[in-house]
Amino acid sequence: MDMMRPMPLPRMKEESEPQDAGAPIAMSVRDLRAGYGGAPVLNGVNLEIREKTVTAIIGPSGCGKSTLIRCLNRMHESIPGATCDGEILLGGRSALELDPVLLRREVGMVFQRPNPFPTMSISQNVAAGLVLNGVRDRALIAETVEKSLRRAALWDEVKDKLDAPGVGLSGGQQQRLCIARALAVEPRVLLLDEPCSALDPIATGRIEELLLQIKDQLTVVIVTHNMQQAARVSEYTVFMLMGEMVEYGLTRKMFTQPADKRTEDYITGRFG
Amino acid sequence: MNDALYTRRRMVNNAMFALTAVCAAVASGTLLAILGYIAWQGASSLSWDFLTNLPKPLGEEGGGIANSIVGSAKVVGLAGLMAAPVGVLGGVYLAEYGRGRYAFAVRYAADVMNGVPSIVVGLFGYALIVQPMKRFSALSGSVALAIIMVPIVLRNTEEFLRLVPGTIREAALALGVPRWKVTLFVILPTAGRGILTGALLALARVAGETAPLIFTAFGNRFWDNGWLNPIATLPHTIFTYAISPYQDWHNQAWAAALILMIFVLLVNVTARVWLRPSSGTSH
Amino acid sequence: MTTAVLDRVRPAPGSRERAGDRLFRLAIAGFAGVILLATAALAWQLASESAETWKTFGLAFLWTSDWDPVADVFGALPFLYGTAVSSLLALLIAVPLGVGAAVFLTELAPKRVAEVLMFAIELLAAVPSVILGLMGIFLLVPAMRALGAPYGVGMLTAGLILAFMILPYITTITREVLLTVPRPLKEAMYALGATRWEVVRGVSLPYSRSGIVGAVFLSLGRALGETMAVTMVIGNNPQIKASLLEPGYSMAAVIANELAEAASDAHLSALVAIGLTLMALTVLVNGAARLMLYRLGARR
Numbered sequence: 140m141d142m143m144r145p146m147p148l149p150r151m152k153e154e155s156e157p158q159d160a161g162a163p164i165a166m167s168v169r170d171l172r173a174g175y176g177g178a179p180v181l182n183g184v185n186l187e188i189r190e191k192t193v194t195a196i197i198g199p200s201g202c203g204k205s206t207l208i209r210c211l212n213r214m215h216e217s218i219p220g221a222t223c224d225g226e227i228l229l230g231g232r233s234a235l236e237l238d239p240v241l242l243r244r245e246v247g248m249v250f251q252r253p254n255p256f257p258t259m260s261i262s263q264n265v266a267a268g269l270v271l272n273g274v275r276d277r278a279l280i281a282e283t284v285e286k287s288l289r290r291a292a293l294w295d296e297v298k299d300k301l302d303a304p305g306v307g308l309s310g311g312q313q314q315r316l317c318i319a320r321a322l323a324v325e326p327r328v329l330l331l332d333e334p335c336s337a338l339d340p341i342a343t344g345r346i347e348e349l350l351l352q353i354k355d356q357l358t359v360v361i362v363t364h365n366m367q368q369a370a371r372v373s374e375y376t377v378f379m380l381m382g383e384m385v386e387y388g389l390t391r392k393m394f395t396q397p398a399d400k401r402t403e404d405y406i407t408g409r410f411g
Numbered sequence: 412m413n414d415a416l417y418t419r420r421r422m423v424n425n426a427m428f429a430l431t432a433v434c435a436a437v438a439s440g441t442l443l444a445i446l447g448y449i450a451w452q453g454a455s456s457l458s459w460d461f462l463t464n465l466p467k468p469l470g471e472e473g474g475g476i477a478n479s480i481v482g483s484a485k486v487v488g489l490a491g492l493m494a495a496p497v498g499v500l501g502g503v504y505l506a507e508y509g510r511g512r513y514a515f516a517v518r519y520a521a522d523v524m525n526g527v528p529s530i531v532v533g534l535f536g537y538a539l540i541v542q543p544m545k546r547f548s549a550l551s552g553s554v555a556l557a558i559i560m561v562p563i564v565l566r567n568t569e570e571f572l573r574l575v576p577g578t579i580r581e582a583a584l585a586l587g588v589p590r591w592k593v594t595l596f597v598i599l600p601t602a603g604r605g606i607l608t609g610a611l612l613a614l615a616r617v618a619g620e621t622a623p624l625i626f627t628a629f630g631n632r633f634w635d636n637g638w639l640n641p642i643a644t645l646p647h648t649i650f651t652y653a654i655s656p657y658q659d660w661h662n663q664a665w666a667a668a669l670i671l672m673i674f675v676l677l678v679n680v681t682a683r684v685w686l687r688p689s690s691g692t693s694h
Numbered sequence: 695m696t697t698a699v700l701d702r703v704r705p706a707p708g709s710r711e712r713a714g715d716r717l718f719r720l721a722i723a724g725f726a727g728v729i730l731l732a733t734a735a736l737a738w739q740l741a742s743e744s745a746e747t748w749k750t751f752g753l754a755f756l757w758t759s760d761w762d763p764v765a766d767v768f769g770a771l772p773f774l775y776g777t778a779v780s781s782l783l784a785l786l787i788a789v790p791l792g793v794g795a796a797v798f799l800t801e802l803a804p805k806r807v808a809e810v811l812m813f814a815i816e817l818l819a820a821v822p823s824v825i826l827g828l829m830g831i832f833l834l835v836p837a838m839r840a841l842g843a844p845y846g847v848g849m850l851t852a853g854l855i856l857a858f859m860i861l862p863y864i865t866t867i868t869r870e871v872l873l874t875v876p877r878p879l880k881e882a883m884y885a886l887g888a889t890r891w892e893v894v895r896g897v898s899l900p901y902s903r904s905g906i907v908g909a910v911f912l913s914l915g916r917a918l919g920e921t922m923a924v925t926m927v928i929g930n931n932p933q934i935k936a937s938l939l940e941p942g943y944s945m946a947a948v949i950a951n952e953l954a955e956a957a958s959d960a961h962l963s964a965l966v967a968i969g970l971t972l973m974a975l976t977v978l979v980n981g982a983a984r985l986m987l988y989r990l991g992a993r994r
Contacts, residue, residue, distance in 0.1 A: 212585065214584065217580075245587075247585060271592050321586070324587060420889050424890055428891060431794040431795065435798040435799055438865050439811040445829060449828075502726075504726040520732075522980070523980070525980075526977060528919020528976055532736075534740065534953070591718030619823070621822070621921070621922045622823075629954070672822075672825060680817075
């Protein structure tokens with residue numbers, strides 16, 4: 140019965156402010172509730188994501204971590220029957236009142252399984268976001284393709300076959316292609332929904348490396364079921380359980396001295 | 412174990428399967444028989460002159476079916492031009508937004524139209540266009556054929572669009588691309604091969620239709636003139652020649668049948684071979 | 695109370711993208727609507743053009759058998775009869791053949807062989823009906839005559855040609871249905887020592903029954919409306935004869951033969967009335983077929 144006691148809301152200010160008072164906030168989430176066709180998945184989540192950091196969201200499957208990041212760029216609402224309520228701020232503007240199309244140009248996303256466009260070549264895949272939004276300047280497109288592929292640590296592997304089909308690459312390369320594609324529209328925030336769950340350890344390692352490199356230019360939020368991955372790539376970690384945010388703080392601290400008993404149980408492998 | 416009983420069961424087993432093998436042989440052998448017979452009967456009358464000349468006046472031997480070939484191409488081509496946009500974009504609607512009552516009605520209407528006999532569609536073309544304009548015309552024939560094509564292309568497009576994984580749509584939406592552009596420039600090309608193949612097959616199907624053309628395109632023994640006059644078509648010419656009393660016309664009917672059959676087979680085989688590498692299935 | 699974001703968020707004023715989406719959606723809904731429009735127009739045209747016939751003869755049009763365009767007396771029974779009899783004959787011939795072929799191709803034939811044979815059978819469905827009619831006139835009719843039929847043309851000849859037209863449909867759909875029979879069911883039967891045929895009879899065919907019935911109805915719908923092949927071999931005689939070897943007539947055939955030459959409005963109206971009846975019949979039969987196949991889909 141102890142678990143039924145109402146938990147105090149996590150007090151992130153107290154926990155995180157002393158360490159980096161200077162880092163501005165990229166996105167903040169207030170009392171976010173979301174669900175599918177009447178079944179609630181998120182029951183009031185509060186979160187502030189720091190600019191140019193990597194924030195990891197961990198928790199057992201079904202805890203709502205994917206739903207949470209899918210709300211951040213409103214991919215959530217593309218599912219019929221999906222509901223979403225609360226407040227999401229992107230640099231002071233309300234994300235839920237922005238045009239979702241414009242919001243997604245600023246908040247990009249990479250998905251669980253690599254999903255390059257099957258009819259497009261490698262370079263067309265990377266350029267897709269620009270071309271579909273009306274950019275015609277060939278020089279600019281070529282420049283962006285190269286820059287994005289370099290940032291996604293894929294350039295050296297594909298520079299001689301930019302016109303080959305994107306789906307011809309290996310799984311790990313495809314996922315980096317998808318990251319390059321997302322980076323090409325120059326989002327301020329990049330969301331990754333378990334980007335390595337379909338990849339082998341070496342491919343996973345490459346992606347983790349590139350995440351550490353790109354975060355000096357943009358904010359990264361990554362959902363992962365892999366706690367080691369969260370520990371390796373993120374500065375901040377969010378632990379979620381049954382649609383609630385249980386704990387949020389510096390990764391280093393959470394993995395060494397978790398504030399909440401449930402976090403400790405999860406991290407030490409006692410459930411989930 | 413009862414050996415006699417077992418032997419009997421084995422014999423029944425073998426006999427029944429021999430019987431089904433005969434059924435399969437009949438079903439698949441029919442095609443070969445038809446192809447072989449048409450080739451045998453048609454080849455002797457087939458010549459370059461036959462393909463490039465007009466029919467001779469009644470009573471004279473010889474002549475060709477050039478006007479029927481061109482006429483079929485015109486009527487079927489125009490039908491395709493009318494039906495493809497309607498069928499493909501309507502199919503996009505059903506696949507992308509097709510949840511409500513309106514979409515249900517559209518799907519239902521397409522299924523109904525798909526089952527309507529082609530002679531009834533011809534009747535419709537007659538009442539809709541021929542009667543008000545008081546003339547048989549290529550246009551009315553094309554409209555009739557287009558009405559037959561639309562439901563086929565529509566449902567085929569919907570099916571192939573539904574095979575496109577949702578993750579492709581999500582990837583494009585997440586790039587901040589408006590939904591209509593995602594649909595037209597990402598989803599549609601991904602299903603493009605299947606949609607195109609389906610449209611080609613529908614085209615081949617209506618190219619062999621005779622019933623809807625009897626009182627729309629009507630037939631013509633001369634070069635047709637524009638879209639608003641009677642026009643000869645290959646299947647209709649085959650029909651007219653076949654039920655005529657003249658041996659020479661019978662021979663020409665076989666030769667024309669050979670040409671129509673080659674066209675239909677070419678499209679069908681190409682479509683199937685072309686579709687095979689993709690993951691799409693026909694049902 | 696949470697609300698769907700899509701409902702809560704109004705598009706920002708002047709937002710081109712949202713306006714484009716709405717425009718696109720409306721435009722393609724319009725394209726989809728063409729089929730609704732065509733269906734409604736078709737039904738309306740047939741109804742209004744045949745109104746005269748229904749007014750003059752009432753429903754008795756369907757069960758009287760005088761067809762005399764000169765005297766403007768019309769009764770459609772001989773055509774209804776011919777369509778029904780030739781279609782049923784076709785089913786009688788094609789159903790056992792098609793189901794048998796499907797069983798062979800699913801249960802017994804090696805995969806490669808089955809693929810090649812299925813290809814040939816599917817191509818048979820693509821053969822234009824006028825070509826089957828041509829085969830009928832010059833191959834089947836003389837053959838029937840040689841076998842003792844007085845005219846060669848007639849009900850049975852039409853039934854035979856129709857059988858070959860619907861054979862591919864029955865075979866293809868039955869095969870697809872047979873392929874959905876769950877393996878464990880069959881294996882359970884094999885484990886009891888059943889022969890292959892016993893498994894087909896005891897498990898596969900009963901399991902596929904509603905799908906096969908669906909295939910039969912679908913083929914019936916095709917057979918009822920088939921025009922050219924029937925017109926060319928049925929004999930075109932608007933009288934009901936007891937013998938299947940005698941010439942008959944069908945609904946589609948009489949429209950094909952007489953419409954272009956219909957001299958009077960009454961004649962035209964009677965032909966359209968037959969067309970309307972034919973359409974109603976096929977819609978009913980196809981509806982039944984879809985119901986059967988849908989049930990199967992729901993179970994799958």
